[in-house]
Amino acid sequence: MNAPAPTGLLAELTHRCPLACPYCSNPLDLIAAARELDTESWARVFREAADLGVLQTHLSGGEPASRRDLEALVASARDAGLYTNLITSGIGLTRDRLARLRNAGLDHVQLSLQDVDAASSDTIGGYAGFQRKRDVAAWTVELGLAFTLNAPLHRANVHNAARFIELALELGAGRIEIAHVQYYGWALANRAALMPTREQLDATVDVVADARTRLAGQLVIDFVLPDYYADAPKPCMGGWGREVIVVTPDGRAMPCHAAANIPSLTFENVRDASLARIWNDSAAFNAYRGTAWMKEPCRGCPQAEIDWGGCRCQALALAGDPAAADPACSLSSAHGRMGELALAEATTAPPPYRYRRFEK
Amino acid sequence: MTIPRFKPGVRLHRDRVRDRWVLLAPERVVGLDDIAYAILEKVDGSASLDEIATSLAAEYDADAGEIATDASVLLADLAARGYVAA
Ligand code: SF4
Ligand code: SF4
Numbered sequence: 001m002n003a004p005a006p007t008g009l010l011a012e013l014t015h016r017c018p019l020a021c022p023y024c025s026n027p028l029d030l031i032a033a034a035r036e037l038d039t040e041s042w043a044r045v046f047r048e049a050a051d052l053g054v055l056q057t058h059l060s061g062g063e064p065a066s067r068r069d070l071e072a073l074v075a076s077a078r079d080a081g082l083y084t085n086l087i088t089s090g091i092g093l094t095r096d097r098l099a100r101l102r103n104a105g106l107d108h109v110q111l112s113l114q115d116v117d118a119a120s121s122d123t124i125g126g127y128a129g130f131q132r133k134r135d136v137a138a139w140t141v142e143l144g145l146a147f148t149l150n151a152p153l154h155r156a157n158v159h160n161a162a163r164f165i166e167l168a169l170e171l172g173a174g175r176i177e178i179a180h181v182q183y184y185g186w187a188l189a190n191r192a193a194l195m196p197t198r199e200q201l202d203a204t205v206d207v208v209a210d211a212r213t214r215l216a217g218q219l220v221i222d223f224v225l226p227d228y229y230a231d232a233p234k235p236c237m238g239g240w241g242r243e244v245i246v247v248t249p250d251g252r253a254m255p256c257h258a259a260a261n262i263p264s265l266t267f268e269n270v271r272d273a274s275l276a277r278i279w280n281d282s283a284a285f286n287a288y289r290g291t292a293w294m295k296e297p298c299r300g301c302p303q304a305e306i307d308w309g310g311c312r313c314q315a316l317a318l319a320g321d322p323a324a325a326d327p328a329c330s331l332s333s334a335h336g337r338m339g340e341l342a343l344a345e346a347t348t349a350p351p352p353y354r355y356r357r358f359e360k
Numbered sequence: 361m362t363i364p365r366f367k368p369g370v371r372l373h374r375d376r377v378r379d380r381w382v383l384l385a386p387e388r389v390v391g392l393d394d395i396a397y398a399i400l401e402k403v404d405g406s407a408s409l410d411e412i413a414t415s416l417a418a419e420y421d422a423d424a425g426e427i428a429t430d431a432s433v434l435l436a437d438l439a440a441r442g443y444v445a446a
Contacts, residue, residue: 222387
């Protein structure tokens with residue numbers, strides 16, 4: 001198949017993380033440190049990605065600062081010609097380390113806050129890190145690095161969307177990402193504790209619309225809506241095997257960070273094959289690329305090349321078939337059930353969190 | 361006198377695979393045509409809009425006024441999208 005050139009590489013450097021966020025999208029089966037790719041392998045992955053057309057890499061995890069070689073990894077990604085985004089909880093960063101990362105060529109720091117105050121933030125994250133996060137924000141700005149505040153919204157903090165925006169301004173962020181939690185991995189296991197109501201969601205839509213007008217040119221606001229109350233799916237990952245390559249801590253290359261949930265797929269490892277070969281020729285990347293795999297109602301749908309049928313993992317989870325239309329689509333036979341499920345969970349007392357931790 | 365500069369984390373990059381120039385920014389890639397690239401290549405945090413237009417006019421043997429208009433439209437657009445401060 002003729003594959004388009006990818007633009008993004010999501011490099012999941014490690015699953016180690018001091019935090020334990022119940023909304024984490026990592027898989028339940030976390031990868032142990034001993035299985036992580038080494039520095040040199042990542043450097044090769046970055047070069048191969050750049051040769052394929054990738055322009056930006058997202059250094060993520062887990063907590064990427066848990067890797068002692070993070071400075072070397074940033075330097076090798078920059079050497080390869082990639083724009084480097086660090087997706088971090090802030091824990092594991094000091095001012096000195098941030099300065100070293102900047103000198104290694106880091107372009108952008110994306111710092112997550114679990115809520116707008118310490119007590120709630122630390123409860124959600126399962127770690128007393130709020131003050132350190134504020135320090136990391138200040139150092140990032142002081143060092144002249146681009147700074148985005150990440151605000152993952154769910155039931156416990158969904159009423160704080162406006163305060164997150166105020167906090168982003170106060171901390172000197174150039175951008176905020178307000179993202180309703182997507183239900184993969186640990187977030188799926190915690191869905192009943194995380195699901196907001198429709199009214200809570202609608203209120204955040206208004207807050208964002210107002211702030212976007214008010215703060216145009218001052219603060220870039222990206223907003224991710226939740227699928228469960230949607231009527232049309234998102235083009236998940238920009239379409240399967242079209243824009244993004246995910247590489248897991250142990251080297252498996254996947255079209256989406258949740259793709260491992262689809263049991264019919266096997267993923268090749270960058271230890272065994274080049275990224276170009278995996279991207280162009282592997283069965284997993286070709287499984288849902290383009291439109292040939294689609295069934296009714298996606299087949300022949302005018303949206304087919306716009307949303308690419310939405311998310312395959314969600315189709316599997318809620319419609320029982322990874323080649324079905326994303327249940328977020330109003331044409332999906334599972335669409336009604338998805339909304340009912342969300343409503344039922346959102347209006348029942350939340351169960352306790354199952355914190356994201358290595359369980360074995 | 362406006363002196364345009366890129367905001368933190370915004371830089372020009374040669375996209376060799378697609379044979380074009382792009383502006384890279386946090387979570388964004390902006391494809392550039394030749395004119396946009398020629399203008400942005402002169403944004404160094406010290407040259408003013410007028411100076412940029414004058415030097416481009418000389419290089420391309422074009423009208424400085426027209427170039428200044430093109431440049432200010434482009435930079436205003438990029439400023440509204442958070443890439444440039446003026
Ligand atoms: S979401 Fe929380 S637990 Fe998961 S990697 Fe990020 S900081 Fe760690
Ligand atoms: S039917 Fe399929 S392609 Fe059409 S809008 Fe729904 S998910 Fe998208």
